Amino acid sequence: MLIGTRKGAFILRGDKTRRAWKLSNPIFLGHIVYHMVLDHRDGRTLLVAARTGHLGPTIFRSTDFGKSWKEAERPPAFPKAPEGQKGLVLDHVFWMTPGHASQPGVWYAGSSPQGLFRSEDGGRMWEGVPGFNDHPMRSAWTGGIGDGTPDGPKLHSINIDPRDPSHIYIGMSSGGVFESVDSGRDWKPLNKGCAADFLPTPDPEYGHDPHRVLLHPLMPDRLYQQNHCGIYRMERPEGRWLRIGRNMPKKVGDIGFPIVLHPRDPDTVWVFPMDGTEVWPRTSPDGKPACYVTRNAGKTWKRLDKGFPRRAWFTVKRQAMANDAHEPVGLYLGTTSGELWISRNEGASWAFLARHLPEIYSVEVAELSK
Amino acid sequence: MKVHIPTPLRSYTAKKSVIEAEGATVGEMLAEIDQRYPGFRFRIVDEQDGIREHIKIFINEKQARSLGAPLQPGDMIHIVCALSGGVR
Numbered sequence: 210m211l212i213g214t215r216k217g218a219f220i221l222r223g224d225k226t227r228r229a230w231k232l233s234n235p236i237f238l239g240h241i242v243y244h245m246v247l248d249h250r251d252g253r254t255l256l257v258a259a260r261t262g263h264l265g266p267t268i269f270r271s272t273d274f275g276k277s278w279k280e281a282e283r284p285p286a287f288p289k290a291p292e293g294q295k296g297l298v299l300d301h302v303f304w305m306t307p308g309h310a311s312q313p314g315v316w317y318a319g320s321s322p323q324g325l326f327r328s329e330d331g332g333r334m335w336e337g338v339p340g341f342n343d344h345p346m347r348s349a350w351t352g353g354i355g356d357g358t359p360d361g362p363k364l365h366s367i368n369i370d371p372r373d374p375s376h377i378y379i380g381m382s383s384g385g386v387f388e389s390v391d392s393g394r395d396w397k398p399l400n401k402g403c404a405a406d407f408l409p410t411p412d413p414e415y416g417h418d419p420h421r422v423l424l425h426p427l428m429p430d431r432l433y434q435q436n437h438c439g440i441y442r443m444e445r446p447e448g449r450w451l452r453i454g455r456n457m458p459k460k461v462g463d464i465g466f467p468i469v470l471h472p473r474d475p476d477t478v479w480v481f482p483m484d485g486t487e488v489w490p491r492t493s494p495d496g497k498p499a500c501y502v503t504r505n506a507g508k509t510w511k512r513l514d515k516g517f518p519r520r521a522w523f524t525v526k527r528q529a530m531a532n533d534a535h536e537p538v539g540l541y542l543g544t545t546s547g548e549l550w551i552s553r554n555e556g557a558s559w560a561f562l563a564r565h566l567p568e569i570y571s572v573e574v575a576e577l578s579k
Numbered sequence: 580m581k582v583h584i585p586t587p588l589r590s591y592t593a594k595k596s597v598i599e600a601e602g603a604t605v606g607e608m609l610a611e612i613d614q615r616y617p618g619f620r621f622r623i624v625d626e627q628d629g630i631r632e633h634i635k636i637f638i639n640e641k642q643a644r645s646l647g648a649p650l651q652p653g654d655m656i657h658i659v660c661a662l663s664g665g666v667r
Binding site: 261262263264265267280282284286287288289290295296297298299 | 585587588617618621622623624625626627628629631633634660661
């Protein structure tokens with residue numbers, strides 16, 4: 210497990226049984242680690258997106274699975290604006306995704322404020338993707354610096370179509386879901402059917418707030434998203450979001466941050482609902498933590514809360530829930546109160562995996578052997 | 580001139596708390612330091628050449644507000660991480 214926290218990163222090493230685990234010492238202790246990701250194509254390159262309260266953003270790289278680290282030689286940054294003009298300033302890299310299997314060394318990164326960056330050498334040197342960063346509609350799509358999450362507006366959920374490296378989806382908070390079919394040279398909004406209750410416009414083309422967007426690797430024409438305004442599924446090429454969260458229990462609602470897909474069954478999806486009422490506490494509804502699963506692409510949902518405390522007041526952030534590829538699938542979630550939870554049986558029961566960590570920002574599974 | 584390095588940046592300066600540097604302006608000085616300690620500059624100066632919000636640079640005892648601030652041989656430079664945290 211690769212764990213990014215408010216105070217550094219951790220690696221939690223487990224065995225095939227998923228019962229024996231050993232937590233590393235903190236890595237980059239004191240840094241805010243938004244994301245730590247393994248390059249699944251080589252099984253050894255790790256990238257860490259970090260900054261500190263004082264120091265600006267950067268990316269650290271390891272090519273030996275965390276034994277040694279080097280800083281990116283040219284981390285992501287927006288271009289310098291011409292004299293007299295105001296340019297964008299990168300606050301932090303929020304998201305990193307390895308590129309297509311056919312493009313070893315290629316990585317994409319999403320930032321706050323919303324920017325898209327690409328590396329072709331395993332994260333050493335980064336360039337902006339001008340087709341997005343300089344797009345004449347970028348400012349309108351993103352709504353500007355003030356229109357984002359409390360922790361800053363973000364570009365996240367970079368999904369590469371496994372059939373076609375030039376076909377890319379991104380999510381933006383705010384902005385919505387966008388698609389490129391030409392390697393990022395141009396982008397189009399993909400938000401039909403998705404609610405944006407916080408906007409005055411009834412059915413806007415963009416300005417939505419997807420919290421997490423996922424494409425199913427075995428059915429790349431199927432997308433799921435956990436949005437600020439519900440849980441959705443889309444079938445391409447139709448391109449319209451269907452609010453499958455309408456089938457969640459009314460008392461729980463369908464607001465949350467993370468969403469996780471079954472690696473072998475495109476109809477099975479897990480979410481971790483949160484309280485999105487009144488002032489948005491973002492804790493579990495009524496303080497009762499529970500995961501929900503659908504096994505029929507969103508027609509019905511089942512509550513999975515065995516093992517969780519009866520009442521608790523943590524939040525699970527959008528990058529802090531993940532799955533492995535075992536049979537049965539293992540689920541993992543990290544909380545803002547520094548607890549890591551595991552389910553070895555697809556959510557049927559949950560147990561502590563680690564506690565007393567700093568506030569968890571991200572959780573990624575890095576399977577080195579099956 | 581001597582440049583005092585705060586602890587968060589000493590991973591770049593091989594743990595040195597004071598280094599020697601050259602330059603006629605703060606910007607030139609930081610560019611020169613970055614040549615020797617790659618990555619140093621971007622942690623404290625953003626891509627629009629703004630000194631980052633929670634970083635202060637003092638020339639002798641006067642705060643430099645921009646990278647254009649002039650330097651003289653013998654100036655004492657302090658790079659300071661501002662006391663701006665404390666809530667998290």
